[in-house]
Amino acid sequence: xxxxxALRRDDGTLTLFxxxxxxxxxxxxxxxxxxxxxxxxxQQARAIAEEAARAGAGQVNRSAAYxxxxxxxxxxxxxxxxxxxxxxxxxxxxxxxxxxxxTITVTVTVTEPAVFTAIIGISRLSSTQxxxxxxxxxxxxxxx
Numbered sequence: 002x003x004x005x006x007a008l009r010r011d012d013g014t015l016t017l018f019x020x021x022x023x024x025x026x027x028x029x030x031x032x033x034x035x036x037x038x039x040x041x042x043x044q045q046a047r048a049i050a051e052e053a054a055r056a057g058a059g060q061v062n063r064s065a066a067y068x069x070x071x072x073x074x075x076x077x078x079x080x081x082x083x084x085x086x087x088x089x090x091x092x093x094x095x096x097x098x099x100x101x102x103x104t105i106t107v108t109v110t111v112t113e114p115a116v117f118t119a120i121i122g123i124s125r126l127s128s129t130q131x132x133x134x135x136x137x138x139x140x141x142x143x144x145x
Contacts, residue, residue: 031117035126038113043128046111049091054134057084057097057105061136074102075136081105103136 060079065072077099084097084107095109112127 028117031120035115035118035123038116039126039128042111042113042126043130046093046109046128046130047132049088049093049111050095050107050109050130050132051134053084053087053091053095053097053107053109054105054132056087057081057107058103058134058136059083072102073136075099075105100133104133106131106133 057080058075060076060083062074062076062079065074080099081097084105088095088097088107088109093109093111095107098106098108100106108129108131110127110129112125115123115126118124118126
C-alpha cells in the first residue's frame with residue numbers, strides 16, 4: 002500500500018514537464034522565425050541600396066565629359082534623382098549622399114512585421130544597410 006501512495010504523489014509530473022517544454026520550444030521557434038525575417042530584411046535593404054547606388058553612379062556629368070580633355074564625373078543632381086527614383090520604384094525611402102566626384106552612397110531601412118515577437122511587444126523588425134557605387138570609365142583590370 003505504501004508503494005501506491007508514493008506513486009500517486011508523482012501523478013501529473015510528466016504532463017506538467019511536457020507543457021513547460023512545449024511552451025519553451027514554441028518560444029524558441031518564434032524567435033528563430035523572427036530572426037530569419039530580420040536577416041531577410043537586411044538582405045533586401047542591402048540589395049535595394051546597391052541597385053539604387055548603381056543607378057545613381059551611372060549618371061555622367063556630360064558637360065564636363067564633353068569638354069576638351071573632359072573628365073568623367075557623376076552629375077550630383079541627376080545621380081540623386083536616379084537613386085531616389087529607384088528607391089521609389091522599389092517602394093522604399095532612404096538617404097542619398099554624393100561622396101566625391103564619382104561615388105554615391107545610398108542608405109535604406111527595410112521594416113517587416115514581426116510574427117511571434119509581437120506577443121512580447123516587438124511588432125516590427127527593421128534593418129538598415131548602406132551601399133556605395135563608383136562611376137567607372139572604360140575597362141579596368143588585367144588584360145587576358
